[in-house]
Amino acid sequence: xxxxxxxxxxxxxxxAAGTPTVFAQTPHPRTSxxxxxxxxxxxxxxxxxxxxxxxxxxxxxRLWSEDFVVTNPLNKFVTKQQVLGMVHAGVLVITSTDRxxxxxxxxxxxxxxxxxxxxxxxxxxxxAGKTEHLRFTGIWMKRQGHWQEVARHANIVQQ
Numbered sequence: 001x002x003x004x005x006x007x008x009x010x011x012x013x014x015x016a017a018g019t020p021t022v023f024a025q026t027p028h029p030r031t032s033x034x035x036x037x038x039x040x041x042x043x044x045x046x047x048x049x050x051x052x053x054x055x056x057x058x059x060x061x062r063l064w065s066e067d068f069v070v071t072n073p074l075n076k077f078v079t080k081q082q083v084l085g086m087v088h089a090g091v092l093v094i095t096s097t098d099r100x101x102x103x104x105x106x107x108x109x110x111x112x113x114x115x116x117x118x119x120x121x122x123x124x125x126x127x128a129g130k131t132e133h134l135r136f137t138g139i140w141m142k143r144q145g146h147w148q149e150v151a152r153h154a155n156i157v158q159q
Contacts, residue, residue, distance in 0.1 A: 035106055037106045037111055037142070037147075038104055038106055038111070040147050041104065041106075041111045041113060041140050041147050042101065042104070044063055044140065044147050044149070045099065045101065045113060045138070047059060047063060048060070048063050048149070049097055049099050051063065052094040052097055053094065053095075053096070053097060055087065055093060057084050057087045057088060060083070060084060060087065061080075061084060063148060063149055064080045064083075064148060064149050064150075065080070065141065065143065065148040065149065065150045066080065067080070067150065068080035068083075068148070068149055068150055068151065068152075069150075069151050069152075070083060070151070070152045070153070070154070071152075071153045071154070071155075072154060073132070073134055073154050073155060073156045074126070075155075089124070090123045090124055091123055091124040091125060092123060092125065093121065093122035093123025093124075093125065093128075094119050094120065094121060094122065095120045095121070095122040096118075096119065096120040096131075097117055097118065097119045097120070098117065098118045098119075099115065099116075099117045099136075100115045100116050100117070101113055101114075101115040102114060102115040102116065103115065109141055109142040109143075110139065110140070110141050110142075111139070111140040111141075111147070112137065112138075112139055112140075113136075113137070113138045113139075113140065114135075114136065114137045114138075115135075115136060116133065116134065116135055116136070116157075117133070117134040117136055117154070118131060118132070118133050118134075119131070119132055119134060132156050132157075133156070133157045133159065134154045134155065134156055134157060135154070135155055135157055136152065136153065136154040136155075137152070137153045137154075138151070138152045139151040139152070
């Protein structure tokens with residue numbers, strides 16, 4: 001209780017002072033070990049990035065839950081089937097991407113991941129050929145023994 005109060009006061013004072021309040025939770029502050037959940041979700045994030053680089057919708061399909069939804073960088077709310085359709089149609093192509101996880105927190109069978117990405121769009125995207133910087137948040141859940149992303153939000157950060 002005392003720790004939570006001190007943490008809240010620290011965050012509030014930092015926010016009031018204009019200090020960024022990004023806290024990476026790796027490893028969890030109360031332990032010196034990285035949890036198996038964290039390791040598995042980090043691996044899944046790497047697989048997701050590789051799937052986009054290699055334009056591999058089969059891997060995307062496996063990593064995303066059937067009810068996966070995204071608020072994408074084009075400000076559209078889309079389902080898994082819509083995203084996979086854009087990949088199959090050559091609309092959603094990412095020719096290069098670099099994802100940096102800044103925050104990862106395990107809540108039992110749910111993991112919240114947030115960070116930044118630099119992407120170069122390709123295909124039939126309206127911004128094809130452009131390099132853009134994104135902020136993202138992903139929510140992963142363990143279902144039937146496997147981690148799957150259930151929701152994602154990504155927005156373009158203006159430079």
